[in-house]
Each structure stands twice: as structure tokens, then as C-alpha cells.
Amino acid sequence: MDRRESLIALIKKLLIYLKYILVVCVITGIGSIVISLLLPVYYKSTTTFLAKNVDLLTERGIFGTTTRDPQPFGNNNDNDRLITIAESNELIDYLVDSFDLYKHYRINPEGKKSPFYVREKFRGLYKVVRTKRDAIELSIEDRDPNLAAAIANAARERINEINLNLSSSKQLIEGVQKAIEEKEKVNKIISDSIQQTRSKYGIYNTTSQSESLSDLIMNKKTKLSSSQAKLEVLSKSADSKKLRDSLIYLAANIEGLKREIINLDSMMMRFSEGMPIIQAIEEEYYQNIRQVNYYKERLRQLLAANEASISSIILVESAMPSPVKSRPSRALIVIACVFTAFLFSALGALVFDTYQDIDWREIWKSAVKKDI
Secondary structure (H helix, E strand, O other): OOHHHHHHHHHHHHHHOHHHHHHHHHHHHHHHHHHHHHOOOEEEEEEEEEEEOHHHHOHHHHHOOOOOOOOOEOOHHHHHHHHHHHOOHHHHHHHHHHOOHHHHOOOOOOOOOHHHHHHHHHHHHEEEEEOOOOOEEEEEEEOOHHHHHHHHHHHHHHHHHHHHHHHOOHHHHHHHHHHHHHHHHHHHHHHHHHHHHHHHHOOOOHHHHHHHHHHHHHHHHHHHHHHHHHHHHHHOOOOOOOOHHHHHHHHHHHHHHHHHHHHHHHHHHHHHHHHHHHHHHHHHHHHHHHHHHHHHHHHHHHHHHHHOOOOOEEEEEOOOOOOOOOEOOHHHHHHHHHHHHHHHHHHHHHHHHHOOOOOHHHHHHHHHHHHO
């Protein structure tokens, strides 16, 4: 028997059971229509956005202090980070709490496995994909088209917030604040050390005090030389006896000048000894002051960048309530069910026709006896 005859024989057999096949298809069609009409209708809302270059989120990018010219769009790493955030339990739990999805999905929030069930239910209606043009497409399905749009937009905004927290300079801010506190503590210790050193060496102004001491010593030495010269001249004078009081005054004055010069020399020695120490301590103090001022300016920029109204994503399209349903496609369901019913009923008819002459009871009894 050739193929043509085989095909004709197969068609003849199917025509014999056509009435039964049609009955099965009609019953299946009616059942699938009823079931498809009972299926809930879902509406899909989609929002599309792009990742922003993470360099633009730093204080250098905000204030334009970087030497580079960063591009506005992020790379694959930025996209991967956004998708990871979008698929995280943190985002899903936020949306569940924000929109009371336990109640909306009719899940008892008190159950032990309720968080797992509500997440699985949400994930079944939630989808995040990267398009071929490297945009991120976030979709939500729900029976309420307005709620689907609201959840999709809220998810996008929350992704932006989480990404900003990851990309922000909070840890750097804390580090700079700690550095400022430590430097200010060190400066307080250095300031106390400067005061103690000044008191120890009698130094109050390294610049003016050095000049004034030098001038004072020179002045006293000049006066001493002048007084000694006057005393020597008057002592050799013929009227020295008459000038006894003047000579005594000059001698006392000379002695006073000598003691003053000794004290001034001692002060100068102490000053010379303490001045390098004071200068070294002051240099460290002023260096720390400059560092503190730099840290404070950096902190101001970091805080401004952290509080700035910036976004880590570039919005392409907001989610809008869909006027048409996304599923179910009732026509496709009915067609698929009827087609499947036709295939299985036809196959069943062929099998039945082929093996209808076989005594299945006898085969069953033989198999049972053999097992016994």
C-alpha cells in the first residue's frame, strides 16, 4: 500500500468517527468559552527609563569640578544595577506595603508564609527587561488599570531613590565629618600646647616681640655706654667731689642698666630657645586649620550634592492606565482548546479503530494470572 492509499484509509477511518470528534470539539469549545469568560481581565502599564551616568551623581559631577566631560547616559553596569534593584525584595516589599497588596491579592498578612506568597503573586504580574536599545522597561499587570499605572510609576521612583542611596556620598560624608572632628580635637590640644609654651618662654608674638626685644637691648646698651662714659669723665673731673651725688646717681643708673640688660639678654635667650618650638607648633596648627577649612568646604559640597534634587534615571515614558486589556485572549484560548480536542479525539478514534478487535479483558486476565 502506497502513501496515497494509506492517507485515504486514514481519512476514511476519521470520517467514520467524525460525529464523535465533532461532539468532543463542540463540548470543548463551549467549555473553553465558559471558562475564558470566567477568567479575570488584566491591564498592563509600562514605564521606560534609561540609566544615568553615575559620575554625574557625585559632587564633582554636580559642581563641574571634574576634568572629564562625562556622558549623560550610563553603561551596562549602571543598567545592571537598576535591574538588580528592580528585582530586589526591598522594592517589592515597599510596593506591597505602599499599595496594601495583601488585601488587594486577598492574602492573609498574618500567615507564616504570607510574605513569600505575596511576593510570588507580585512577581507573576511584574516584569523588568532591558530593551535592545539599552532602555529599561518595567511592566505591571493588574485588574485595575489605574492601580497598575500607579504601581509602575511608584516602582520607578523607588528604584531611583534606592539607586541614589547606593550612589550617594553618605559614607564619604560621614568620613569627612569624622575627619573634621578629629582635626578640631587635635587643634584644641595644639592650641593649649601653644599657650603653655608661650607662658613657659614668655613669647606672645614671635614677630613683634623679637623686634622689640632687640631694639630694647640695643637701647639699653647704648644708654649703658653713655652713662659709663659720663661717669668716667665726671670721675676724672676736678670738681668730682662736688659732683658726688651725680656720680652716685650715675653709678646706680649704670648698675640698673646692667641688670636690665642681663634680664633682657636672659629673655632674649629664652625667646630664641622657644621661638623655633612655637613656630613649629603654630605651623602644625595652621596647617590643620587649612585642612579643616578644606574638609568643611568639601563637606558643604557633599551635603549639597546629597540633598540636590537629582535623578539617577532618565525618564523616557511614564506608565499610563491602559484602555485595552493585556490578557486573557479569549479567542486564542477557545481556538487552542478546540484544536487540541480535535487532535486528541482524532488520535483516540484512530487508536480505538485499530485495536477494537483485541480482547482487552483476556489480556488483563492473562497478565493478572502471570503476576500471581
